[in-house]
Amino acid sequence: MEEKELWTLKYAPKIESDIVGNYKPVEEIKKFLTNWSSKNEYKALLLLGPPGCGKTTSTYLMANIYNYEVIEINASNVRNKKSIEQFIIPTVKTRTIKMNKRKLYLIDEVDGLSGNQDRGGLSAMLKAVKLSEFPIIFTANDISNSKFKSLKSKKNKVKTVKFRKIRATTIAKVLAKICKAEKIQADPKALKEIAENVNNDMRSAINDLQAIAEGKKKLSVNDVTQLQQVRDMSKTIYQVLPIIFENKDIKECNQAISELDLDWGLLLQWVNESLPHHRAAPDVLYDAYSSLSKADIIMNRIRSNPQKISWTMLPYFIDLISSGVTLPIKNQDINQNVHYYRNFPGFFFSSFRIFSGKLMDVVNKIRKKLKCDSREIVTKHLPYISLMLKKKSAISQELIDFYELDRRDITFIKQF
Numbered sequence: 001m002e003e004k005e006l007w008t009l010k011y012a013p014k015i016e017s018d019i020v021g022n023y024k025p026v027e028e029i030k031k032f033l034t035n036w037s038s039k040n041e042y043k044a045l046l047l048l049g050p051p052g053c054g055k056t057t058s059t060y061l062m063a064n065i066y067n068y069e070v071i072e073i074n075a076s077n078v079r080n081k082k083s084i085e086q087f088i089i090p091t092v093k094t095r096t097i098k099m100n101k102r103k104l105y106l107i108d109e110v111d112g113l114s115g116n117q118d119r120g121g122l123s124a125m126l127k128a129v130k131l132s133e134f135p136i137i138f139t140a141n142d143i144s145n146s147k148f149k150s151l152k153s154k155k156n157k158v159k160t161v162k163f164r165k166i167r168a169t170t171i172a173k174v175l176a177k178i179c180k181a182e183k184i185q186a187d188p189k190a191l192k193e194i195a196e197n198v199n200n201d202m203r204s205a206i207n208d209l210q211a212i213a214e215g216k217k218k219l220s221v222n223d224v225t226q227l228q229q230v231r232d233m234s235k236t237i238y239q240v241l242p243i244i245f246e247n248k249d250i251k252e253c254n255q256a257i258s259e260l261d262l263d264w265g266l267l268l269q270w271v272n273e274s275l276p277h278h279r280a281a282p283d284v285l286y287d288a289y290s291s292l293s294k295a296d297i298i299m300n301r302i303r304s305n306p307q308k309i310s311w312t313m314l315p316y317f318i319d320l321i322s323s324g325v326t327l328p329i330k331n332q333d334i335n336q337n338v339h340y341y342r343n344f345p346g347f348f349f350s351s352f353r354i355f356s357g358k359l360m361d362v363v364n365k366i367r368k369k370l371k372c373d374s375r376e377i378v379t380k381h382l383p384y385i386s387l388m389l390k391k392k393s394a395i396s397q398e399l400i401d402f403y404e405l406d407r408r409d410i411t412f413i414k415q416f
């Protein structure tokens with residue numbers, strides 16, 4: 001198979017003017033690197049901005065132009081005080097004698113510092129800045145939490161440089177340039193659609209474009225909606241739950257359940273998890289759980305004989321959830337304050353573990369390669385990988401290799 005490269009890398013800015021929408025912060029990085037001395041007012045920069053706006057890219061590009069070697073320290077590995085004191089401080093303190101290139105330390109995602117085990121991590125990082133004989137650049141998406149206050153204090157010698165969200169129109173222009181280079185005839189509306197759906201994240205936009213357009217000569221709005229539909233699948237449970245639990249019209253409720261694009265076993269888990277969070281009287285809850293267990297039995301019957309008539313039993317399953325489980329709850333008086341569980345990850349993964357431990361395997365594999373949480377993997381990345389594998393896109397082999405997926409993983413992801 002032909003080697004394919006990720007477009008985010010292939011079309012990453014090569015010269016300063018390729019970095020769009022963030023002229024000022026790039027100038028700041030330039031000034032910082034060209035004037036750096038350990039006696040300066042600021043010895044480190046904190047690049048602050050949303051995901052995919054060019055913080056890491058600009059750092060590498062400017063370092064390259066001004067002849068710095070970037071030493072990237074993954075903040076997630078060295079977050080705690082001890083490892084910062086043991087590993088980072090000694091290295092940034094000591095100037096090596098043989099140096100043909102100056103060093104620049106990049107410490108990505110400092111906002112990942114959290115919880116008790118990281119206590120002291122931030123102050124150790126700031127100590128590293130004080131002692132450093134080299135420029136340091138931190139990056140972060142969000143430091144609004146008060147624990148990061150010290151990062152903003154002038155005496156700590158870290159200057160905050162804000163990166164701005166990239167506007168959708170600007171993103172669409174970059175996408176158009178890529179299409180031109182790839183000789184793809186793209187409908188500007190399709191590019192606009194991609195750009196408007198990525199939350200100002202250029203990385204996501206370019207990834208989406210590659211997912212949809214690679215191997216094509218033309219790109220239409222229809223192609224874009226296809227990807228969007230796969231993405232939306234995981235959202236629909238949030239739309240259907242309020243209907244299941246709040247709408248008293250059984251017909252509408254049944255309709256919503258039957259249109260839900262989610263595994264039925266998972267729906268059972270959602271409802272099961274939601275039930276105890278309702279202020280229902282014990283006898284009402286008892287009835288609800290009885291119906292739920294019957295729905296579960298029916299689903300097992302259906303699953304055990306999927307080829308044959310068993311799907312005709314599906315209406316009973318749906319009825320049991322809509323009228324059997326949730327109607328008694330909707331009808332009781334005390335339940336003014338409906339409060340069902342909408343927290344995705346914890347429950348979702350435990351239910352999936354019951355349903356299939358395979359998801360956890362796959363999520364863990366992907367998490368080894370991506371800096372994001374499980375929820376993001378399930379809602380954003382798996383649908384995309386799944387679509388690519390199903391479409392046998394040119395990039396699918398690259399994804400398989402990158403995430404080290406085996407045949408069983410691939411079969412599982414394709415069903416996702």
Ligand SMILES: Nc1ncnc2c1ncn2[C@@H]1O[C@H](COP(=O)(O)OP(=O)(O)OP(=O)(O)O)[C@@H](O)[C@H]1O
Nearest residue numbers: 008011012019020051052053054055056057202203
């Ligand atoms: N301002 C930009 N101009 C041109 N391309 C960009 C810009 N920002 C991001 N990109 C594209 O998106 C990719 C990812 O950007 P980058 O890694 O720099 O984002 P980031 O701001 O560091 O995000 P994160 O906070 O997630 O680390 C780049 O490789 C590049 O292709």
Ligand SMILES: [Mg+2]
Nearest residue numbers: 055056108139
């Ligand atoms: Mg980055």
